[in-house]
Amino acid sequence: MTESPTQHPRPLEGLRVLDMTVALAGPYGTLLLAALGAEVIKIEAPGGGDIARHNPPFYGDNGIHFGALADGDVSLSVLARARNKKSVTLDLKSEAGRELFYELVRHADIVFENSSDGVTQRLGVDYETVRAINPRIVYASVSGLGIPTLYPGVKAMDITVQALSGLMDTTGNADGPPTRVGIAISDLLAPLYAVIGIQSALLQRAITGAGQHVVVSMLESLVSLLPFEHLDVLQRNGFPARSGNRHNRLAPFGVYGTRDGHVSIAAANDDWTRLLFAAMGTPQLADDARFSGRGPRAVHAGELDDLIEQWTGAHTSAEVIAELAARGVPCVPVRTALEVLSDPEMFERGALERLEHPRAGVIDAVAGGIPIHMSAATVGLGRPAPELGDDNDEVFGTLLGLDADRLQVLREKRVI
Incomplete structure (x- = not known):
């Protein structure tokens, strides 16, 4: 040094x-x-x-x-x-x-x-x-x-x-x-x-x-920094104060378990969401009223996240990342602190x-x-x-x- x-x-x-x-x-x-x-x-x-x-x-x-x-x-x-x-x-x-x-x-x-x-x-x-x-x-x-x-x-x-x-x-x-x-x-x-x-x-x-x-x-x-997430508006409209590893307002946006670890997926916009559904083998979800836009997805984030984790949980992290990377959907492994250090x-x-x-x-x-x-x-x-x-x-x-x-x-x- x-x-x-x-x-x-x-x-x-x-x-x-x-x-x-x-x-x-x-x-x-x-x-x-x-x-x-x-x-x-x-x-x-x-x-x-x-x-x-x-x-x-x-x-x-x-x-x-x-x-x-x-x-x-x-x-x-x-x-x-x-x-x-x-x-x-x-x-x-x-x-x-x-x-x-x-x-x-x-x-x-x-x-x-x-x-x-x-x-x-x-x-x-x-x-x-x-x-x-x-x-x-x-x-x-x-x-x-x-x-x-x-x-x-x-x-x-x-x-x-x-x-x-x-x-x-x-x-x-x-x-x-x-x-x-x-x-x-x-x-x-x-x-x-x-x-x-x-x-x-x-x-x-x-x-x-x-x-x-x-x-x-x-x-x-x-x-x-708190107001940058509009927490007051979200909570007044029924969103929980704590969202854990997910971000309902931007769903699908979170951390999902795989067969051998976890991945972070950020498919916040409509195009990425459609591509994610295609990767999951469920392209019809893009037409589901619950998931057809950012507003509905925010309201039904829990249901959406469950569907995504059913898919990720059946694959390894590398398989999920490769599938989404091929479609241009942001997805990375969740690294440990020791890996980064x-x-x-x-x-x-x-x-x-x-x-x-x-x-x-x-x-x-x-x-x-x-x-x-x-x-x-x-x-x-x-x-x-x-x-x-x-x-x-x-x-x-x-x-x-x-x-x-x-x-x-x-x-x-x-x-x-």
Whole structure:
């Protein structure tokens, strides 16, 4: 995973980010900025302040394990989320630590944080304080439940955000319970919105000369997506909140069992539906009033899906796919996560990468890449995550101009 020389620059080169984020929602946002070329300086308390450092599995002298965190072990979460970043330690609870942070603010373009409610104000590193020091700062805050929070006292974990957002109510089978989306979707979606907001604010700053506060919440990010499926109209007209592996409004559109697995069929328009019926050996269904148009098919989706699965269940996945592919009907196998995570094409295209430890090199774990391809710029993650405080001397010494004696005093006082 070494960086390769390229003729193209990274699009955000020259921008400096102070990264005060923890867990996933914030660090994923700064990871994106780092992949786009920004200099990201991750700030943690001496000893480590990111709660992700305690997430198993860990990597250490005994390889990857799920045991207790031992000296020298590093969470795979940190190895994945701190790529392309610099690491410094700084005690923001101390006056000396805050003063160093304010000096860094004078040299920065972006501050990114996702602290709990009130933390940045208590530490004196909130937007108003930072703006007074550097009016050009773009200050991004990813919150769980909004600023101010809509649910005082509630901890914003991905599962609680999914529950409050209504997303769980749309996920799972109609006759089953609300179901959590399999990945931490709110933690991953909110930083995408935040990066869009940051880049928009940078464009506006180029015109006005002033920065601004960009605020994105995990809850609002998920809620904003629900209306795209017209769930309110569907439920008022008798459709279930949860449609499982099917999508009644677009029927036939879903996952169907075969003799040896599952396939996904998306025959939403009338032409594809007729071709599907022909493949099934039941072309007359195209003239059945229940299935003759998208509206009737939505109402009778359950009956239609049963007929389709009777056909798919009598054949292998390969047979179903071949039959439908010959007719141009969208149909693919349902791949397992492990199949995808070992797909060489996904590594070639940069969507996946081999995870690398700063000392041990490439390890037996996969990390997400950056699926952005640009014709005149380089995007990607080429540096492994640094060890905690690896860049103290460069950032505090070279950038801020502190000499070796001053740095030693700061270390002895546990400021850095």
